[in-house]
Amino acid sequence: MIDMPFNPVERAEETERLVMQGGQRKYYRFRAAPYYGGIATADAVGCCFLCAFCWNYFKIITPQKYGKFYTPREVSGRLLGIARKRRFRLCRITGCEPILGESSMVHIVKVITGVLEKERALRFVLETNGLFLGLQPDFISRLKVPKLSVRVAVKGWDEPSFRHITGADEKYFEYPLLGLKRMIEEGLDAWPAVMWDTFGESGIQKLKTRLVDMGIDSDIEIEGLEKYPYVLENIVSRKVEILDRPGRP
Numbered sequence: 703m704i705d706m707p708f709n710p711v712e713r714a715e716e717t718e719r720l721v722m723q724g725g726q727r728k729y730y731r732f733r734a735a736p737y738y739g740g741i742a743t744a745d746a747v748g749c750c751f752l753c754a755f756c757w758n759y760f761k762i763i764t765p766q767k768y769g770k771f772y773t774p775r776e777v778s779g780r781l782l783g784i785a786r787k788r789r790f791r792l793c794r795i796t797g798c799e800p801i802l803g804e805s806s807m808v809h810i811v812k813v814i815t816g817v818l819e820k821e822r823a824l825r826f827v828l829e830t831n832g833l834f835l836g837l838q839p840d841f842i843s844r845l846k847v848p849k850l851s852v853r854v855a856v857k858g859w860d861e862p863s864f865r866h867i868t869g870a871d872e873k874y875f876e877y878p879l880l881g882l883k884r885m886i887e888e889g890l891d892a893w894p895a896v897m898w899d900t901f902g903e904s905g906i907q908k909l910k911t912r913l914v915d916m917g918i919d920s921d922i923e924i925e926g927l928e929k930y931p932y933v934l935e936n937i938v939s940r941k942v943e944i945l946d947r948p949g950r951p
């Protein structure tokens with residue numbers, strides 16, 4: 703059991719020790735995924751949050767049990783192979799938080815540049831919870847890579863909702879937004895994404911207000927909950943409210 707709320711920075715340090723080894727990171731799958739109209743996807747393990755609705759919950763709790771270590775070159779090679787075979791224009795890493803500290807940051811930048819330098823027609827979508835981009839602004843300069851887009855999955859519309867959804871101490875709520883703000887200011891292609899089923903229209907409006915108050919001018923991408931049975935069980939046990947989205951089963 704993980705006591706909540708936890709310090710996500712300490713959790714990141716512990717997780718990075720488990721999922722990084724000599725510049726290699728743990729991955730458990732490489733695949734062609736249907737999202738964004740088709741995207742070459744590498745699934746890694748390990749995160750500093752523990753979101754109630756995480757579709758990779760078990761691999762997030764015990765990343766040491768899953769996957770094996772790959773070098774950045776092996777990961778970019780796998781992604782390139784899938785993208786070329788399927789004629790995709792996009793690549794990503796998912797199932798994890800790619801940035802947990804210095805070692806994982808070095809790894810992900812090598813993966814991204816390894817893909818984009820070999821195949822100029824491709825775009826890389828970096829999916830992140832954004833925590834370390836707010837905590838360590840120097841990381842942002844390393845993401846100034848042509849054809850890189852950064853999607854920041856925002857986990858709450860205020861401090862209490864962030865704590866409730868992620869299990870992390872609420873004082874870390876603003877860091878992903880600060881990282882997003884700085885990326886936009888520095889000209890990176892970056893935007894926020896939220897889960898409609900936990901935010902609802904009211905949460906989205908509150909986040910929009912918060913973004914405007916912080917000087918962040920961006921559209922918000924809306925995603926829907928993957929209603930796997932274990933996801934629904936976790937949500938019930940964590941007492942997170944799931945809203946009915948009009949027009950969606």
Ligand code: SF4
Pocket residue numbers: 749750751752753755756757758762797798799831855
């Ligand atoms: S931030 Fe993403 S990977 Fe991490 S626990 Fe939340 S949903 Fe899962």
